Amino acid sequence: MDAAERLITSTQDLLWERGYVGTSPKAIQQRADAGQGSMYHHFTGKPDLARAAITRSAAELRDLAAQQFDAPGSAYDRIAAYLRRDRDVLRGCRVGRLTQDPDVIASPALREPLEATLSWLRSRLAALIAEGVAAGEFRASLDPEATAATLVAVVQGGYVLARSADSPALFTQAVDGALALLR
Amino acid sequence: MDAAERLITSTQDLLWERGYVGTSPKAIQQRADAGQGSMYHHFTGKPDLARAAITRSAAELRDLAAQQFDAPGSAYDRIAAYLRRDRDVLRGCRVGRLTQDPDVIASPALREPLEATLSWLRSRLAALIAEGVAAGEFRASLDPEATAATLVAVVQGGYVLARSADSPALFTQAVDGALALLR
DNA sequence: GTCTATACGGGGATAGAC
DNA sequence: GTCTATCCCCGTATAGAC
Incomplete structure (x- = not known):
């Protein structure tokens, strides 16, 4: 790995x-x-280096999530697979956490990859939820966009709960609660 | 306001x-x-000053939340009132945001108020949900603890979504999605 | 491409005067 | 209680040599 590459991953x-x-x-x-x-x-x-690093992390995050979204199975199964994916819960979300950083939020160049990634996540989940509604897996009254926003929020907030208590179990509990509501 | 007080609020x-x-x-x-x-x-x-400030913020947060929890109305109404309370969404949660701070998490003295506050929030909501289940407002299969964790996570994650897109509407959408699922 | 030198203000605090 | 002086290392670079 050359120096530029090592600088980005570091x-x-x-x-x-x-x-x-x-x-x-x-x-x-x-x-x-x-x-x-x-x-x-x-x-x-x-800032320049951070932009390269954030863009890279965002891309990696999408690739990971896409693995669950594109797996075989019902809509519910794929959503559950995403939510329950193995995560290093106490480290939190490498994209979402930057959202708390005032200097990142203040810079359009740094904020843009965050927005794009979370927006992509929401739309993939919304499509999956719409698919589940169409298949009769979920009740017809569900608003796919709103429900997708809720699920992404549960993941991001799940990290907050877990870190506050130094306990990964709280993440799992929040996610399980959400999946139970979804049924 | 004397100097010590101004230092804390600042x-x-x-x-x-x-x-x-x-x-x-x-x-x-x-x-x-x-x-x-x-x-x-x-x-x-x-660190000493931060501890005083965090403790103060945590207490204020509880007082605010308690106002909605102790209001009259059905369990659902009180939960909705809490979730939809007027918030300065783009500023985020003054307690939850500290969860992202490595130095805060690494210090038991600084992390403790965060844990206590979020734990209190979860238990108040769990009690409210149990009340709603008993009253037949919510389906009997709901796990109050897990559902409460989900709701707290939605709030914390809602801030993340909103800040990523510089749009308070995403917070509202995530919360609305959660309330729809709860019904 | 990488190294070393240099710069200047800030972070976080201590010491002693008033 | 508050002020000013002082300290030392860090943050964030720029300049020029190799």
């Missing part, structure tokens, strides 16, 4: 762990085993 | 806006219109 990790404000160029360089010169040769500065 | 504001890592003693002093000496006279340092 930044992905640090943004996940510490957020944007909590991540310094120096920390990135140390984790990537790259010098100052190297970093500022490949990127114009911290 | 810290509350800054923690809400910028989180713990993003909040510096200097910024706190400026907002509180207090000097270094004053801050270090009243508090041993940043």
